[in-house]
Amino acid sequence: MMNSMSNVEFLKELMNRNFKVIETDVIDKYQVSFVLKQADILQALVTLRNAGWIQMSYLSAIDWPDESKIEMIYIFMNWERPVHVQIRSKIDRKDPVMPSIINIYPGAKYYERECHEFFGVKFPGNPDYEKQLILEMWDDIPPLRKDFDPQAYSDRKFTKREYKEDYLVLSDQNSKKEKREVRKERAESLKGGQKV
Amino acid sequence: MKQMKLFLGPQHPGMHGNASVHLYVDGDIIKKSFLLPGMLHRGFEKGMERHSWINNISLIPRVCVVEPDINEMAFAMGVEKLLGLEVPERAHWIRMIILELARLSIHLMAYGGLGGPTGNYTLMYHAHADRNSILDIFEQITGHRVYHQYIVAGGVRKDLPKGIEKDIHAFLDSLEARYEEYRDLGIENPSIVARITDTIMLPEAVVWELGVTGIGMRSAVGKAYDIRKVMPYARYDQVEFEVPTSTYSDARSRIDIKLKELVQSIGIIRQCLAKMPEGPVRVPMGRGQSMRWTVPKGYVYSPVESSRGEFGYYIVSNGGTNPWRVGVRGASYPQGLLGVEKYLPGTRLDDAALWIDTMGVCSPEIDR
Numbered sequence: 001m002m003n004s005m006s007n008v009e010f011l012k013e014l015m016n017r018n019f020k021v022i023e024t025d026v027i028d029k030y031q032v033s034f035v036l037k038q039a040d041i042l043q044a045l046v047t048l049r050n051a052g053w054i055q056m057s058y059l060s061a062i063d064w065p066d067e068s069k070i071e072m073i074y075i076f077m078n079w080e081r082p083v084h085v086q087i088r089s090k091i092d093r094k095d096p097v098m099p100s101i102i103n104i105y106p107g108a109k110y111y112e113r114e115c116h117e118f119f120g121v122k123f124p125g126n127p128d129y130e131k132q133l134i135l136e137m138w139d140d141i142p143p144l145r146k147d148f149d150p151q152a153y154s155d156r157k158f159t160k161r162e163y164k165e166d167y168l169v170l171s172d173q174n175s176k177k178e179k180r181e182v183r184k185e186r187a188e189s190l191k192g193g194q195k196v
Numbered sequence: 197m198k199q200m201k202l203f204l205g206p207q208h209p210g211m212h213g214n215a216s217v218h219l220y221v222d223g224d225i226i227k228k229s230f231l232l233p234g235m236l237h238r239g240f241e242k243g244m245e246r247h248s249w250i251n252n253i254s255l256i257p258r259v260c261v262v263e264p265d266i267n268e269m270a271f272a273m274g275v276e277k278l279l280g281l282e283v284p285e286r287a288h289w290i291r292m293i294i295l296e297l298a299r300l301s302i303h304l305m306a307y308g309g310l311g312g313p314t315g316n317y318t319l320m321y322h323a324h325a326d327r328n329s330i331l332d333i334f335e336q337i338t339g340h341r342v343y344h345q346y347i348v349a350g351g352v353r354k355d356l357p358k359g360i361e362k363d364i365h366a367f368l369d370s371l372e373a374r375y376e377e378y379r380d381l382g383i384e385n386p387s388i389v390a391r392i393t394d395t396i397m398l399p400e401a402v403v404w405e406l407g408v409t410g411i412g413m414r415s416a417v418g419k420a421y422d423i424r425k426v427m428p429y430a431r432y433d434q435v436e437f438e439v440p441t442s443t444y445s446d447a448r449s450r451i452d453i454k455l456k457e458l459v460q461s462i463g464i465i466r467q468c469l470a471k472m473p474e475g476p477v478r479v480p481m482g483r484g485q486s487m488r489w490t491v492p493k494g495y496v497y498s499p500v501e502s503s504r505g506e507f508g509y510y511i512v513s514n515g516g517t518n519p520w521r522v523g524v525r526g527a528s529y530p531q532g533l534l535g536v537e538k539y540l541p542g543t544r545l546d547d548a549a550l551w552i553d554t555m556g557v558c559s560p561e562i563d564r
Contacts, residue, residue, distance in 0.1 A: 031496070082427045109533075
């Protein structure tokens with residue numbers, strides 16, 4: 001616990017010795033991330049677990065529609081050597097399948113269910129990954145994918161209600177409607193847009 | 197005998213928040229159980245992707261209703277890690293005061309919540325009254341009672357108001373004076389002791405299987421596994437405090453640890469007020485118009501020790517004005533979902549609410 005930098009070094013050495021690490025990123029002395037091939041993931045998790053990273057902190061996915069990939073992300077923690085390890089791997093987006101890890105980390109069961117619900121990743125090996133968890137009777141594409149449009153879903157699903165734009169305005173003299181519109185336009189012009 | 201299906205919650209004195217536990221009981225014994233979340237799902241992870249980095253301040257505290265400050269802290273720390281931003285010294289100490297006041301507030305609330313399943317409502321009224329004084333202090337500091345939106349990337353929103361130290365000290369003194377009374381009302385109270393001793397056990401092997409953190413883990417493992425200790429953030433490495441533990445985890449020992457943490461938090465706040473330097477409290481996250489602030493590409497996980505365990509934000513940026521993905525690791529995810537499914541069967545019906553209360557299951561952070 002005393003020498004934290006050596007923990008990161010230890011992990012780097014452990015992963016590089018056993019697997020072909022595509023990318024390593026040391027975020028700080030308490031966190032390091034490795035990018036692996038999909039085929040290596042299960043073996044890497046077994047190695048990590050045997051090395052003492054017995055607590056699963058997080059499991060989720062990230063959608064990258066431009067590359068047509070879904071990136072799986074696993075985070076583990078070892079309290080004796082306090083480092084959070086991120087393991088990431090990109091899998092196919094059209095038919096995302098990732099073997100379940102509940103035999104290695106039983107706590108992953110519900111995380112995988114949630115991941116299936118929100119990203120559509122299949123987890124063979126997990127007995128009930130397909131059951132609904134949070135979204136009741138969902139009938140659209142998985143909502144955390146980037147091409148899911150909440151506005152369109154809401155328009156389709158719920159009846160449209162008319163709202164008065166100037167519900168705050170008491171008289172024309174005090175109207176700040178114009179000012180609001182200018183501000184809104186400006187905000188819209190600044191929105192989005194990737195800046196490199 | 198025939199099994200019967202019962203619902204614990206959403207409306208139940210021992211069920212916090214909007215989730216329900218489905219129980220299949222045979223007489224008094226639970227045979228099968230699972231949690232049904234989703235009644236409070238607000239789509240925050242999607243919502244955060246659609247707002248700019250600075251806009252998200254107003255969404256974040258709502259992820260966990262009773263303890264909003266840890267959300268702000270985790271998100272702010274993650275963004276600062278991505279930016280490589282150094283926070284002013286004074287801001288670190290103010291953040292610690294806020295976080296520990298929040299810990300006091302939720303421990304009081306959870307301790308008061310014990311009154312529900314055990315039928316001791318006096319405890320609940322006393323604890324909530326004291327929590328209300330904390331909310332008053334929050335209102336003076338941040339302008340809000342519940343959702344403070346105070347800790348932002350780059351520091352805190354504004355400096356402490358003048359003279360607030362006096363109010364905080366007065367509150368801490370009064371709480372400390374009432375500490376013994378709280379013990380007498382709750383875990384030393386003969387009518388409750390028999391009820392909470394040796395119920396809802398949590399063995400050490402189960403802790404690692406579920407992935408439970410926080411008080412649940414420390415009460416079973418007996419080691420000071422606290423993120424504030426093992427990987428200190430803010431200035432937790434410069435204050436002295438102890439992490440109470442035990443090796444026998446029943447409902448009583450978990451509540452006992454909660455109460456001992458109250459004393460430690462009081463100590464931390466006093467040290468912060470004494471050690472806090474003068475100076476600026478915020479540096480801007482970027483330059484120019486705040487809607488255009490961008491964050492460099494990267495993946496970062498930022499954990500914080502909440503009252504219920506390790507609470508973390510997983511933040512991915514692609515260099516744009518909005519986050520690409522924000523994932524929330526709710527601290528009560530393992531015990532709330534898998535714990536209810538695997539470890540409630542075999543216990544008694546009336547103990548289910550005790551598990552929810554003493555393990556600190558918080559449904560807003562499970563749903564998000």
